Amino acid sequence: MANLRLRNNLRLMRFLSNEMTQAELGERLGVTRQTIAAIEAGKYSPTLETAFRLADIFQKPLEEIFQWDKESA
Amino acid sequence: MEENLSMPAKEQFAWVWLSTMLVTYAAYFTSVFTIGETTALTQIGLFAATTVVQVLVIGTVSAVIAVRHKGGPQSDERDQLIDQRATRAAYQLLICGMIVVGCLMPFNNSGWRIFHAAVFSIAVSEIVRHGLMVSMYRRGANG
Numbered sequence: 001m002a003n004l005r006l007r008n009n010l011r012l013m014r015f016l017s018n019e020m021t022q023a024e025l026g027e028r029l030g031v032t033r034q035t036i037a038a039i040e041a042g043k044y045s046p047t048l049e050t051a052f053r054l055a056d057i058f059q060k061p062l063e064e065i066f067q068w069d070k071e072s073a
Numbered sequence: 074m075e076e077n078l079s080m081p082a083k084e085q086f087a088w089v090w091l092s093t094m095l096v097t098y099a100a101y102f103t104s105v106f107t108i109g110e111t112t113a114l115t116q117i118g119l120f121a122a123t124t125v126v127q128v129l130v131i132g133t134v135s136a137v138i139a140v141r142h143k144g145g146p147q148s149d150e151r152d153q154l155i156d157q158r159a160t161r162a163a164y165q166l167l168i169c170g171m172i173v174v175g176c177l178m179p180f181n182n183s184g185w186r187i188f189h190a191a192v193f194s195i196a197v198s199e200i201v202r203h204g205l206m207v208s209m210y211r212r213g214a215n216g
Contacts, residue, residue, distance in 0.1 A: 005215075031149035034081040043213030044151050 007067045010040045013058045028057055082142040083152040084210040089134045091203035097123050097130075098196040105189055116185055120192065155209045163202035170194025 014020045022036040029036070029050060038044035046054070055062045080088075101123040108115065139147070148156075174191045182190075 027145075031151065032081045032145065034079075034084070035149050035151040038151060038213065041213075043215065044154075045215050047150050050150060 005069050006045045007042065007069055008039060009065055009067075010036070010054070013054075013060065013065060017058060025057070029053055080210070081148075081152065082138055082145075083148050083156070084207065085138045086135060087203045087206040087210065089131055089138070091200065091207055093127055093130045093134075094196060094200050094203065097127050098192075098200070102189075102193065102196075113185075116188075151214060155206050155214050158209065158214070159202045159205035162205055163198040166201055167194060167198035170198065 010025075014022070014025060021033075022040075023033045026033045026036045031050065035044065035046075039046055051062060051066055055065055058065060101119060104119055105116075108119075171191070171194060174187060174194055178187050178190055
């Protein structure tokens with residue numbers, strides 16, 4: 001089931017945001033803490049809306065948070 | 074991985090449904106096959122008892138889960154995606170079962186056999202649905 005075609009730097013982004021917790025990020029996004037954990041682990045690809053909201057929260061371009069791995073696609 | 078310890082509410086619901094369905098329907102069908110031919114009242118009583126146990130267990134545990142997760146999001150986009158995928162797979166099974174029960178069995182079976190086959194079909198589809206949900210929560214819901 002799990003594939004890693006979409007990689008992300010969510011863990012790094014949280015670290016750079018004063019070590020924001022998964023729970024805090026989940027609360028701001030309106031998703032559960034476990035969903036944030038699943039995104040970070042590459043077990044779930046968020047919707048486009050959630051991805052843009054993540055970019056907005058971290059004030060970074062979308063492609064800096066998510067990268068599409070062409071090689072494994 | 075700091076906070077991976079607890080499960081989201083929907084995954085807990087799925088575990089409760091799966092375990093309750095497995096235990097109660099296993100007991101139900103074991104009883105049905107053990108008892109064999111019997112009165113309608115016994116058959117109805119057996120089915121009613123199974124249903125009551127399911128409602129009580131699932132209702133009680135679900136209420137506890139809902140209280141524990143009060144305040145946080147009960148379900149999000151990942152829960153909905155997992156639910157949709159599991160339901161779609163279970164629906165195919167249910168339809169196949171219902172075709173057998175409703176279109177084929179009436180020609181060479183009767184009464185309680187058809188009833189039990191229908192219950193079996195529903196039980197299998199529910200178990201598959203919640204089993205798939207649990208699996209997708211554990212292994213991931215991509216692809």
